[in-house]
Structure formats: C-alpha cells, structure tokens
Amino acid sequence: MSAIGFSAEKYIEEQSKYILERIRCGDSERLYLEFGGKLVQDKHAMRVLPGFDENAKIKLLQRMRDEAEIIICIYSGDIMTNKTRQDFGITYDLEVLRLIDMFRRYELEINSVVVTRYEENAPAVDNFINKLERRGIRTYRHRYTKGYPTDVDTIVSDEGYGANPYIEVTKPLAVVTGPGGGSGKLATCLSQLYHEYRRGRRVRYAKFETFPIWNIPLKHPVNVAYEAATADLKDVNMIDSFHLEAYGKTAVNYNRDLEVFPVVKRIIEKITGEESEYKSPTDMGVNRAGFSIIDDQVVREAACQEIIRRYIIAQCDYKKGRIEEDVLERAKLLMDDMELSVEDRKVVLPAREYAEYKRECDERYANVVVMAMEMEDGTIITGRSSRRMVAAAAAILNSIKYLSGMADGIHLISPNILRSIQELKTEVLMSEKSSLNCEEILTALTISAATNPSAEAALGKLTCLRGCRAHCTAILSDRDEKTLKSLGIDVTSDPEYITNNLYYS
Numbered sequence: 001m002s003a004i005g006f007s008a009e010k011y012i013e014e015q016s017k018y019i020l021e022r023i024r025c026g027d028s029e030r031l032y033l034e035f036g037g038k039l040v041q042d043k044h045a046m047r048v049l050p051g052f053d054e055n056a057k058i059k060l061l062q063r064m065r066d067e068a069e070i071i072i073c074i075y076s077g078d079i080m081t082n083k084t085r086q087d088f089g090i091t092y093d094l095e096v097l098r099l100i101d102m103f104r105r106y107e108l109e110i111n112s113v114v115v116t117r118y119e120e121n122a123p124a125v126d127n128f129i130n131k132l133e134r135r136g137i138r139t140y141r142h143r144y145t146k147g148y149p150t151d152v153d154t155i156v157s158d159e160g161y162g163a164n165p166y167i168e169v170t171k172p173l174a175v176v177t178g179p180g181g182g183s184g185k186l187a188t189c190l191s192q193l194y195h196e197y198r199r200g201r202r203v204r205y206a207k208f209e210t211f212p213i214w215n216i217p218l219k220h221p222v223n224v225a226y227e228a229a230t231a232d233l234k235d236v237n238m239i240d241s242f243h244l245e246a247y248g249k250t251a252v253n254y255n256r257d258l259e260v261f262p263v264v265k266r267i268i269e270k271i272t273g274e275e276s277e278y279k280s281p282t283d284m285g286v287n288r289a290g291f292s293i294i295d296d297q298v299v300r301e302a303a304c305q306e307i308i309r310r311y312i313i314a315q316c317d318y319k320k321g322r323i324e325e326d327v328l329e330r331a332k333l334l335m336d337d338m339e340l341s342v343e344d345r346k347v348v349l350p351a352r353e354y355a356e357y358k359r360e361c362d363e364r365y366a367n368v369v370v371m372a373m374e375m376e377d378g379t380i381i382t383g384r385s386s387r388r389m390v391a392a393a394a395a396i397l398n399s400i401k402y403l404s405g406m407a408d409g410i411h412l413i414s415p416n417i418l419r420s421i422q423e424l425k426t427e428v429l430m431s432e433k434s435s436l437n438c439e440e441i442l443t444a445l446t447i448s449a450a451t452n453p454s455a456e457a458a459l460g461k462l463t464c465l466r467g468c469r470a471h472c473t474a475i476l477s478d479r480d481e482k483t484l485k486s487l488g489i490d491v492t493s494d495p496e497y498i499t500n501n502l503y504y505s
Contacts, residue, residue: 005298006051014288030203035177068173069109095179112138116184156270161194209287221303228310243280257281315495347471371395373470393441403461438483
C-alpha cells in the first residue's frame with residue numbers, strides 16, 4: 001500500500017515550468033487557464049498515482065500567487081439538483097464555499113464566482129448567489145450562449161458572449177475552476193477572451209489537465225480509471241485524431257474535448273482574427289503527469305483498484321437512487337474490460353466471509369454487519385456490529401488496538417461509558433438507534449484517553465489509518481461514511497441495507 005509510483009516534486013516542477021511558458025509566450029497580457037479535475041484535495045489522482053500530493057495543484061499556484069487570481073464556475077443545474085461531490089459527500093454549492101475557504105488558506109485571491117447557464121425562476125440558485133454576495137463574494141450570472149455550438153458568428157457577437165457581463169481581471173494568470181465537470185469553465189474562458197479582445201487586449205487560453213494522461217496508452221489502467229470516475233458524464237478516452245494528423249504522433253484525449261475542439265478553434269480564431277496556435281486539443285492542455293510516473297507497475301495496480309472501487313460505489317449509488325442503470329452498466333463494463341472482479345479488492349472477501357461465519361454460528365447474528373480493514377503491513381482487521389456499536393466503529397477500535405500492539409480483549413472504552421451514551425441517545429435524544437456510530441465512539445475514546453493510558457495510546461494511532469482500504473457488508477450511514485473519509489480511510493460497501501426500514505435504515 002505504501003509503494004510509490006509517482007514523483008510529486010517532479011510533477012510540480014514540470015507543471016510550473018510549462019504554465020509559466022504559456023503565460024510569458026508571445027505578447028499576450030493574460031492567460032486564462034481552465035483547470036480540469038479537482039484543484040484541491042484531488043483524491044482520485046492520489047489513489048491512482050501513488051505518491052501524488054492531493055494538493056499539488058494548489059501548492060503550484062501558491063508559488064505564483066502574486067500573478068494569479070481565481071474564478072470559480074458552477075452550473076446552475078447542479079445547484080438545483082443538489083449534485084454531490086463523492087469524495088466529501090457534499091453538494092456542489094457547498095463545495096464552492098469550501099473551495100473559497102481553501103484558496104484563502106493558501107493566500108490565493110478569489111476574483112469571483114460565476115453561475116453558468118443561469119435561468120430565471122430558480123430560487124435555490126438565487127439563494128446561493130445572495131449568500132455569496134452578502135458575504136462579500138462578487139458573483140456573475142452567465143446565461144446559455146446563444147448560437148452555441150454551431151453558429152460561430154452569433155456566439156462571437158453581442159448576442160452571444162457579449163451578453164455575458166465581463167469579469168474584471170487584473171493579474172496575468174486567471175485560473176478558472178469549478179467543483180466538477182460540466183461547470184462551464186470553458187465557456188467562461190472563451191467569454192472572457194471575447195470581452196478582452198473587444199477592449200484591445202491580447203490574451204490566451206490553455207487548459208490544465210491531469211486525466212486522461214495523453215502520453216500513456218489509451219487502455220492504460222490509469223486512463224481507464226478516469227473513465228470509471230466520470231461514468232456519469234459518459235466520458236470516453238480516444239486517440240486525438242487532430243494531434244495525429246498534425247504531428248504524426250499518438251496522444252490520448254477524451255470525447256468531449258475532441259468533439260468541441262473544432263468549434264473552440266473556430267471561436268478563438270473568430271475572436272482573435274488570427275489562425276489558432278493550437279492544432280489539437282492536446283496542444284491546448286498543460287499536462288506533465290505522464291512524465292512524473294516513476295514506477296508504471298505500481299500505478300497500474302493502484303488504478304485497477306480504483307476501477308473496482310468505482311464500480312462498488314456505483315452499485316451503492318444505484319441502490320440509493322442517485323444514478324441511472326446505464327451509469328452502473330458502464331462502470332461494470334470498464335471493470336470487465338480490464339478483467340477485474342469485486343473480489344480483487346483485498347478487503348471484500350474477508351468481510352463477507354466473517355459475516356457468513358457469524359451467521360452460521362448463531363441465528364442471533366442473522367443481521368450481523370462486518371467491516372474489514374487492511375493495515376499498512378497487509379494484515380486484515382475486522383469488526384462486527386453489536387448492540388453497543390456499528391461495524392465500522394468496531395473495526396476502527398480493533399485496528400488501532402492492533403497498531404498499538406494490544407490484545408484484542410482490552411477495553412479501550414469502559415462498558416459503563418458506552419451504556420451511558422446509549423441511554424442519552426435513546427432516552428433523552430429519542431433516537432431510534434441505540435448502537436453508537438463512528439463519531440460517537442471516537443468521542444468516547446477521546447474522553448477515555450484522559451484517564452485510560454491504553455485509550456490514549458490507541459487514540460494516537462488513528463492517523464495511521466489514513467490511506468487504509470476498508471469494506472463493509474452493508475451500506476454505511478451518511479455520518480459513518482463521512483467520519484471514515486475524514487480519517488482518510490478508503491471505504492466501500494456491499495449494495496445492501498442493514499434493515500428493510502426506509503427511513504431508519
């Protein structure tokens with residue numbers, strides 16, 4: 001689990017160098033840099049490229065903070081549908097607020113937030129805009145571009161991009177990002193190019209890319225993992241035919257960039273009045289990730305694990321009604337193409353086998369739930385549900401006892417403390433569930449650490465769980481899933497609910 005296949009230092013060095021080249025090339029006054037993927041806490045890249053720093057991109061920008069300012073785009077439809085970022089389990093509108101706080105922490109200037117494809121009579125969108133403006137965040141409304149995508153004359157006119165308000169930018173690097181794909185980043189960049197040229201300023205556009213990685217094979221597991229991660233967007237990796245024709249070299253890109261490239265090229269040429277400097281969508285990208293892979297076998301194995309992980313998550317999301325069946329089928333197809341199975345995730349079978357063993361031993365365990373967690377040294381630790389706590393909480397306690405070298409029978413938390421918390425939960429707070437969740441158990445452990453040396457020692461091992469893989473035989477509650485992710489545990493679940501209850505499930 002600790003094998004390194006990617007050099008974060010080389011990546012930051014290479015990427016910084018090429019961004020600076022784009023900024024300083026020619027006589028342009030400003031570069032609009034569209035950021036594809038996650039700018040901060042890129043968990044996907046960290047999982048498929050072991051050694052990748054999840055905050056490498058923002059650290060890179062921090063180096064250039066005197067030259068850069070941030071524009072954040074969010075599609076109005078994502079606000080209305082409460083679209084969720086999987087890594088953190090929060091909606092896209094909350095992700096925008098989180099991004100603003102994160103950028104400020106790295107001393108990066110926030111220019112504004114742009115709500116793209118804005119439409120009237122959308123109270124949720126207007127409430128979001130009001131919340132930002134009343135906290136001093138400048139916001140813009142960009143409506144659907146008239147004439148897009150075929151009528152370039154209308155697009156590049158006062159009726160098209162000209163209908164959008166101009167975003168006042170002062171620094172040489174304008175970073176355009178968003179909470180996820182389809183946020184309207186490209187349209188915002190091109191709209192700004194139009195307004196800048198109307199004001200007599202020469203500016204340029206480029207795209208910061210991580211996936212797919214253009215200079216590794218099309219069917220490399222890292223690139224397939226990107227397709228699995230964007231199955232809901234129906235992204236498909238393809239050979240960049242424009243790059244092949246222009247340079248005679250094979251490069252990998254994805255369908256949306258390839259489909260839109262001829263239009264983007266014509267729009268840029270219409271705006272600038274010059275032939276585009278870009279011959280292919282790959283040319284537009286600044287992507288040096290492929291040059292930073294130092295152990296191909298390590299990243300292949302990690303990417304295969306991510307493909308499996310995405311399929312298991314898709315199974316649960318389908319069960320919860322969050323995705324349609326075609327998304328689940330696509331995730332399954334990608335896994336089958338790579339000749340992988342769910343059981344190739346090392347923690348899946350131990351969890352299922354232990355649950356089955358307990359059920360066979362005693363009918364009282366008919367509804368037992370088990371979580372298995374893989375330690376850094378490869379040891380599998382399990383925990384089962386009980387009247388005291390949920391399976392995930394038991395797995396955490398058992399894991400930190402193992403890491404502390406303690407016997408399994410040692411009590412980290414007094415049964416009396418657990419009983420008191422349960423009574424508070426059911427008799428005072430009127431909860432339907434008496435079993436303590438992960439957050440409650442961790443709180444009890446922290447309190448116990450004040451008087452119990454064993455609890456104190458085990459508490460110090462919680463950070464060692466970061467990066468561990470885990471699997472549960474039933475769908476986790478939202479609170480437990482959030483707690484496990486906060487601990488940095490890569491957790492998946494079988495697509496089964498603990499009970500048939502619809503609300504208290």
